Amino acid sequence: DAKTTQPPSMDCAEGRAANLPCNHSTISGNEYVYWYRQIHSQGPQYIIHGLKNNETNEMASLIITEDRKSSTLILPHATLRDTAVYYCIVRGPNDYKLSFGAGTTVTVRA
Amino acid sequence: ETGVTQSPTHLIKTRGQQVTLRCSSQSGHNTVSWYQQALGQGPQFIFQYYREEENGRGNFPPRFSGLQFPNYSSELNVNALELDDSALYLCASSTGTSRTGELFFGEGSRLTVL
Numbered sequence: 719d720a721k722t723t724q725p726p727s728m729d730c731a732e733g734r735a736a737n738l739p740c741n742h743s744t745i746s747g748n749e750y751v752y753w754y755r756q757i758h759s760q761g762p763q764y765i766i767h768g769l770k771n772n773e774t775n776e777m778a779s780l781i782i783t784e785d786r787k788s789s790t791l792i793l794p795h796a797t798l799r800d801t802a803v804y805y806c807i808v809r810g811p812n813d814y815k816l817s818f819g820a821g822t823t824v825t826v827r828a
Numbered sequence: 829e830t831g832v833t834q835s836p837t838h839l840i841k842t843r844g845q846q847v848t849l850r851c852s853s854q855s856g857h858n859t860v861s862w863y864q865q866a867l868g869q870g871p872q873f874i875f876q877y878y879r880e881e882e883n884g885r886g887n888f889p890p891r892f893s894g895l896q897f898p899n900y901s902s903e904l905n906v907n908a909l910e911l912d913d914s915a916l917y918l919c920a921s922s923t924g925t926s927r928t929g930e931l932f933f934g935e936g937s938r939l940t941v942l
Contacts, residue, residue: 759935760935761832761918761934761935761936762918762920762931763933805870814861814883814884815861815873815884815886816863816873816931818863820869
């Protein structure tokens with residue numbers, strides 16, 4: 719019951735910015751956009767989340783369009799350790815679960 | 829390092845057997861949830877416990893059951909194992925006071941059913 723659409727894979731050069739798109743055209747006004755990533759053989763790791771405004775933390779930036787129907791996760795300077803599956807998730811304030819889709823497999827190349 | 833630990837990390841069972849997986853939550857977290865991740869797929873929500881009571885369940889049969897203890901550690905029990913139960917089982921903890929907060933995942937227990 720994932721509510722998001724992501725490209726299945728993308729490559730990125732080490733040291734360059736990685737821009738990961740996500741479509742969530744049916745998002746409701748009170749639903750948040752979350753990003754998690756999962757490095758091989760590890761549990762998912764929280765990256766960032768936002769409602770309307772753009773957000774930035776030490777890991778990444780989240781850009782949400784004005785109509786909130788899509789967003790972009792930006793890894794400003796990708797490293798080899800950023801190679802992972804990235805999940806974009808829409809979650810309401812009363813949702814007790816995360817609904818993961820297939821995610822985007824990001825490969826950072828030297 | 830999330831502070832969430834799971835055991836065992838790997839185990840092999842045969843069809844029809846029962847298995848118990850364990851999770852120790854991050855300190856101060858009173859909510860734990862369990863996810864099943866089949867190979868090549870995203871994690872799927874099994875259920876959540878808050879203060880020792882189940883308060884949410886995904887589309888999993890009753891043979892998947894759980895417990896949360898007063899110290900907020902947790903168990904996932906699966907009875908009558910089937911081949912399709914082979915997966916990575918992930919435990920996640922959170923404070924439960926805000927559903928917009930992040931979940932902290934453990935490294936998972938990889939179950940193989942033969």
